[in-house]
Amino acid sequence: MSKSVLWGLSVMGALACVPVGAQVDHSAHMHPEAEHAGHEMLFDKSGMVMNANSTVLPRGCEEISANITYTVRAGTDYAIEEAGRIFGYDQYDFQVPPCSKINVTFINEDQVRHQWMLHGLPRYLYPQGMFHLEASGGETVQGSFIVPEDDATYLVHCDVTQHMEKGMKAQFVVGKGSGTLWSIPGLSADFKFDSVSNRIASWLLFCSTISAFILLIFFAKKGFPTR
Amino acid sequence: MRAIVWLLFGALLSALLYPPQWYPQRLRFELAQWLGTPSYNVSSNQIEQDADMSDLERVCPDDLLGWRNAQIIEGVSIAATPSCVADNPYAIAAFVQGTNNVSMDTLMRAGLTPDALEKGADLDGDGDPDEIHIRLEIAELNGGSPDVLEPTAQYAIAPGITPGLWVFAPKTFGMATENFESNIAQAMLRSPSPSIRIEQGDRVFITLENTHYMPHTIHFHGVDHSYLRADGAGNDGVPMTSELPVQPGQSRTYELSPRTAGTAFYHCHVQPQAHILMGLQGMFIVEENRPNNTLQSMNIGAGQVRVRSVASREAYDQEYDLQYTDIDSKLNNIIQETNDPERIESWLHGGYNLTSARSNLFTVNGRAFPYTFRESLIVPKPDQHIRLRVLNAGTEGLALHTHGHKATATHLDGVAQNANVQVTRDVFWLASAQRVDLDLNTSNDGTHSYGSGVWMLHDHTGKGTTNDGIAPGGNMTAIVYDEFMDENGWPITQGENMAMFFSESFYRRDEFAAEQSYTLFSYLRIVAFGLALGLMLAGLTQLMLQILRGRNV
Ligand SMILES: [Cu+2]
Numbered sequence: 001m002s003k004s005v006l007w008g009l010s011v012m013g014a015l016a017c018v019p020v021g022a023q024v025d026h027s028a029h030m031h032p033e034a035e036h037a038g039h040e041m042l043f044d045k046s047g048m049v050m051n052a053n054s055t056v057l058p059r060g061c062e063e064i065s066a067n068i069t070y071t072v073r074a075g076t077d078y079a080i081e082e083a084g085r086i087f088g089y090d091q092y093d094f095q096v097p098p099c100s101k102i103n104v105t106f107i108n109e110d111q112v113r114h115q116w117m118l119h120g121l122p123r124y125l126y127p128q129g130m131f132h133l134e135a136s137g138g139e140t141v142q143g144s145f146i147v148p149e150d151d152a153t154y155l156v157h158c159d160v161t162q163h164m165e166k167g168m169k170a171q172f173v174v175g176k177g178s179g180t181l182w183s184i185p186g187l188s189a190d191f192k193f194d195s196v197s198n199r200i201a202s203w204l205l206f207c208s209t210i211s212a213f214i215l216l217i218f219f220a221k222k223g224f225p226t227r
Numbered sequence: 228m229r230a231i232v233w234l235l236f237g238a239l240l241s242a243l244l245y246p247p248q249w250y251p252q253r254l255r256f257e258l259a260q261w262l263g264t265p266s267y268n269v270s271s272n273q274i275e276q277d278a279d280m281s282d283l284e285r286v287c288p289d290d291l292l293g294w295r296n297a298q299i300i301e302g303v304s305i306a307a308t309p310s311c312v313a314d315n316p317y318a319i320a321a322f323v324q325g326t327n328n329v330s331m332d333t334l335m336r337a338g339l340t341p342d343a344l345e346k347g348a349d350l351d352g353d354g355d356p357d358e359i360h361i362r363l364e365i366a367e368l369n370g371g372s373p374d375v376l377e378p379t380a381q382y383a384i385a386p387g388i389t390p391g392l393w394v395f396a397p398k399t400f401g402m403a404t405e406n407f408e409s410n411i412a413q414a415m416l417r418s419p420s421p422s423i424r425i426e427q428g429d430r431v432f433i434t435l436e437n438t439h440y441m442p443h444t445i446h447f448h449g450v451d452h453s454y455l456r457a458d459g460a461g462n463d464g465v466p467m468t469s470e471l472p473v474q475p476g477q478s479r480t481y482e483l484s485p486r487t488a489g490t491a492f493y494h495c496h497v498q499p500q501a502h503i504l505m506g507l508q509g510m511f512i513v514e515e516n517r518p519n520n521t522l523q524s525m526n527i528g529a530g531q532v533r534v535r536s537v538a539s540r541e542a543y544d545q546e547y548d549l550q551y552t553d554i555d556s557k558l559n560n561i562i563q564e565t566n567d568p569e570r571i572e573s574w575l576h577g578g579y580n581l582t583s584a585r586s587n588l589f590t591v592n593g594r595a596f597p598y599t600f601r602e603s604l605i606v607p608k609p610d611q612h613i614r615l616r617v618l619n620a621g622t623e624g625l626a627l628h629t630h631g632h633k634a635t636a637t638h639l640d641g642v643a644q645n646a647n648v649q650v651t652r653d654v655f656w657l658a659s660a661q662r663v664d665l666d667l668n669t670s671n672d673g674t675h676s677y678g679s680g681v682w683m684l685h686d687h688t689g690k691g692t693t694n695d696g697i698a699p700g701g702n703m704t705a706i707v708y709d710e711f712m713d714e715n716g717w718p719i720t721q722g723e724n725m726a727m728f729f730s731e732s733f734y735r736r737d738e739f740a741a742e743q744s745y746t747l748f749s750y751l752r753i754v755a756f757g758l759a760l761g762l763m764l765a766g767l768t769q770l771m772l773q774i775l776r777g778r779n780v
């Protein structure tokens with residue numbers, strides 16, 4: 001199962017199969033298409049902005065329907081009080097109308113790298129279907145993109161290993177959206193439970209089974225109580 | 228009265244249906260004397276089972292991007308890789324020149340950030356940069372997830388074997404996996420932690436940017452470093468004595484300027500009984516100071532050094548970093564069982580007990596056989612001197628055996644051994660954390676080498692050549708003479724077809740299959756025996772109840 005399967009609610013349209021070699025040339029991730037009309041790109045010590053687009057309209061959009069600005073803060077300070085959450089954003093639920101232009105200012109308050117990476121955008125406009133902000137420790141980056149006309153729920157996350165798993169996961173809902181995602185901090189439940197065995201639960205199960213069995217035998221012998 | 232009948236009937240039936248597999252030997256013998264031996268029947272294990280060959284992987288993946296070739300990038304001349312899987316040469320060029328001194332295109336192809344490994348001034352004026360600033364992050368491979376059932380950011384050490392790992396990693400950008408649809412970690416995120424190479428006298432800053440959800444430090448084992456930093460803060464990486472660990476999301480810079488050269492070791496020193504074995508361990512090599520000695524300051528996944536130091540080029544024809552370790556999957560796989568760091572922490576502290584643990588996986592340069600043959604072959608020509616820098620970072624001893632060769636230990640724990648007393652032998656014992664630098668001399672003189680061939684190179688402790696007890700596996704690799712290599716980087720051998728080892732099912736453990744000697748009839752008979760036993764027990768219970776109530780039996 002690829003990791004996108006469970007996120008797939010939001011990315012159905014974009015799941016073109018990409019052959020996977022043993023080696024990955026990073027230039028293929030971003031290069032030729034990055035020069036597309038309207039794509040602004042930043043890459044320096046402060047971080048990177050990939051596939052920014054503030055001018056080209058997605059197919060079906062007549063005009064930019066709204067101009068929406070978000071300031072997103074990220075870091076361990078924003079992890080919510082819940083088991084398994086160490087990293088976090090200051091907001092996890094973004095709701096925007098179709099064809100709107102989104103301007104994100106991403107402020108990283110930690111001393112390590114974080115990302116605000118959105119997946120599932122149309123590939124004809126956004127290479128790899130993604131819009132990506134990445135800020136080094138203590139840095140701020142800024143970028144804009146225009147969302148398509150259809151209702152969809154997009155995944156936003158930080159793909160530094162374990163950051164999404166430990167809290168850096170948000171949903172970006174365009175229009176009515178296309179379902180909800182699992183394990184968004186403060187919004188939705190985890191899909192998977194701990195598989196560590198629980199001794200108390202096992203004993204409870206054992207005792208309740210035995211007592212039911214004894215009671216049944218007892219009443220079968222004595223006759224069930226009647227009113 | 229009826230109870231007694233039930234009881235006797237049940238007992239008789241049980242005796243008749245008692246499975247013959249469970250008869251005492253003596254009884255079977257006596258019965259055979261009376262009744263003759265039972266008739267021959269075909270047991271199910273004789274029904275031929277075809278070996279499952281459907282999951283075979285490619286032995287040698289295609290080198291689509293030409294990474295194996297000798298090439299010049301950013302003015303850096305990078306040697307060819309003889310094995311079939313090679314490191315990204317753009318990353319190598321960036322590690323030589325410094326990520327602050329190469330083009331954006333090279334960085335993009337390398338997947339590195341501009342501050343991943345910065346190189347500054349030439350302090351001693353001898354033609355190479357002496358100010359080095361390395362930034363290390365911590366990546367979790369084969370970790371757990373609240374969303375998907377299989378491990379995330381996967382890194383297989385052998386077919387189908389994905390133990391949870393924490394590794395120091397260079398500072399990369401973008402996705403941690405090959406692409407959004409894949410769950411395989413991208414090539415820069417792998418085990419072991421990269422070998423770090425600096426020059427004697429360099430002014431080195433190493434910043435740990437703790438991207439992980441646990442606190443960590445770096446301790447430089449065997450590398451000359453001061454106990455305190457210039458600003459008075461601790462510099463030894465030991466939480467008990469030197470400084471508090473680096474919390475998640477925080478960073479810390481260590482400063483060192485080693486006066487002596489040698490092969491050393493760096494590792495995390497938080498809960499060392501667990502964090503080192505989780506994979507926070509790497510080789511740290513201080514090269515002798517020479518003019519124009521611009522080093523490849525990181526070697527991803529250890530192994531062949533494609534851009535060598537001046538000293539290495541003076542005395543040797545090739546150089547390899549070999550990092551051996553062992554893994555107990557009971558420790559490492561806990562991170563796949565829960566997503567809650569507090570539960571992981573309590574398991575590492577009081578749940579897992581290293582004193583009763585046994586390692587079950589054995590790796591060299593982060594892989595176990597057969598993957599070792601893809602990237603860790605030593606490929607000499609006759610009459611060469613090959614430098615092998617060996618570290619045993621595991622908990623168990625390593626008895627490193629070179630088939631067909633007797634190598635010479637030139638340095639122990641980074642210290643040069645007097646030429647008159649250097650030991651030449653074919654098994655080198657390395658206790659935990661020990662290093663040895665070997666001179667592998669390929670002159671066919673009957674001592675140093677027995678000539679060309681495909682000669683195994685492995686741990687001789689037995690279990691070291693298995694994957695969780697299944698052989699062949701473990702840290703086995705080979706010394707393969709040039710003439711025995713095909714153009715794809717695979718050794719030309721004449722024994723078993725090694726393709727069959729590239730299969731997950733080959734390394735899947737089976738219970739000893741006693742079931743296989745039971746036929747369907749045996750199982751039916753056991754069920755009937757069970758029913759008869761139940762009947763007997765029911766009769767017995769009835770009888771007891773009647774006796775208890777004082778009724779007439
Ligand atoms: Cu992050």
Ligand SMILES: [Cu+2]
Binds near residue numbers: 444
């Ligand atoms: Cu640690």
